[in-house]
Amino acid sequence: MTILSPVDPRTLSKGDDGGSPKQSAAVAADKASRRPIPSTVISVVSICVVAALWVIATNAGWVAELYLPKPQTIGSQFLMLITDGYQGTSLWGHIGISLFRTLTGFVAGAVLGVFVGLAAGYFRAVAAAINPMLAFIRPVPPIAFIPLIVLYFGLGEAGKVMLIALTSFNYTVVNAQAGALSTPRALRRAAATIGLKPWQEFFHVILPAALPSIFTGLRVSMALSWAVVVAAELIGAQSGLGFMVSNAALLLQVPIVFIGIGLIGAVGLVLNSAIIFAERKIVHWAGR
Numbered sequence: 001m002t003i004l005s006p007v008d009p010r011t012l013s014k015g016d017d018g019g020s021p022k023q024s025a026a027v028a029a030d031k032a033s034r035r036p037i038p039s040t041v042i043s044v045v046s047i048c049v050v051a052a053l054w055v056i057a058t059n060a061g062w063v064a065e066l067y068l069p070k071p072q073t074i075g076s077q078f079l080m081l082i083t084d085g086y087q088g089t090s091l092w093g094h095i096g097i098s099l100f101r102t103l104t105g106f107v108a109g110a111v112l113g114v115f116v117g118l119a120a121g122y123f124r125a126v127a128a129a130i131n132p133m134l135a136f137i138r139p140v141p142p143i144a145f146i147p148l149i150v151l152y153f154g155l156g157e158a159g160k161v162m163l164i165a166l167t168s169f170n171y172t173v174v175n176a177q178a179g180a181l182s183t184p185r186a187l188r189r190a191a192a193t194i195g196l197k198p199w200q201e202f203f204h205v206i207l208p209a210a211l212p213s214i215f216t217g218l219r220v221s222m223a224l225s226w227a228v229v230v231a232a233e234l235i236g237a238q239s240g241l242g243f244m245v246s247n248a249a250l251l252l253q254v255p256i257v258f259i260g261i262g263l264i265g266a267v268g269l270v271l272n273s274a275i276i277f278a279e280r281k282i283v284h285w286a287g288r
Helices: 009-013 021-033 037-060 069-083 091-122 124-137 140-155 157-181 185-193 199-231 241-250 255-283
Strands: none
Touching: 021 037, 037 069, 037 091, 069 255, 091 157, 091 199, 091 255, 124 241, 140 157, 140 185, 157 199, 185 199, 199 241, 199 255, 241 255
16 A cells, blocks of 8 residues: 655745746746747837938948938928928928828728628629629729829819729728628528518628728728829829829939828828727727
8 A cells, every 4th residue: 555645845835847946936037038029129120220221321322312312311301391392382281182182082982882892792683783893893903094084084183083982992892792791691590580671680780790891991992092192193283292202203303202202101001090990999899
């Protein structure tokens, strides 16, 4: 018969691996020291490295200023744009008119795209009617429509807004339709069981289920709409960030080109962040 010896209380102070408390603390400290570097730190360091290389390369004369201006040159030119504007329009005026064109076209295209996409996902006949046409139009780049836009709407604001609206519609309708089609059948059966009418099922079941996909489409549409504003402002525009970039490029004002590109990227980042914020507030249940 095996006799079990009593537990030595001193062993209770040892770590799980049977080592001493000092060894356990050393192992924990070693694990803590091997934690991955935060992504934010890596991003900040990479940006600083690129900025340092830019400063060194331009000030050392490794790259001609015609191709890559010095950061201090861009900074001084940016201050001049803030105070004097460009081609008779203030810098904020260029930003404002581009935002107006983009948001007007985006909202018009997105509203129509969500409505048509949900209808195509809910009604089989609507999907059969519009899917072939959308599949034909979607691969065509928005720039290819510029000659027709000028022919039908002229060189005014309507043509620019229409080009952006077409871009927004093309990418919103796809995600809205996909969201409606992905509604779980269990939810639709439950709606039928409790006697919901078709319009009640549409607004209380289909629309909430499709919202995550709709917001994905809105983010893509917003990014593309803001990018297309550069092409839209080539249609006889005398203001806007796209006009500023293209006109400065023709005049070889490279610092202004860099500033315009930087502003387009910064404003696009703000617009994307705004949609993400709205998505988190409206679709707060997603992923839970």
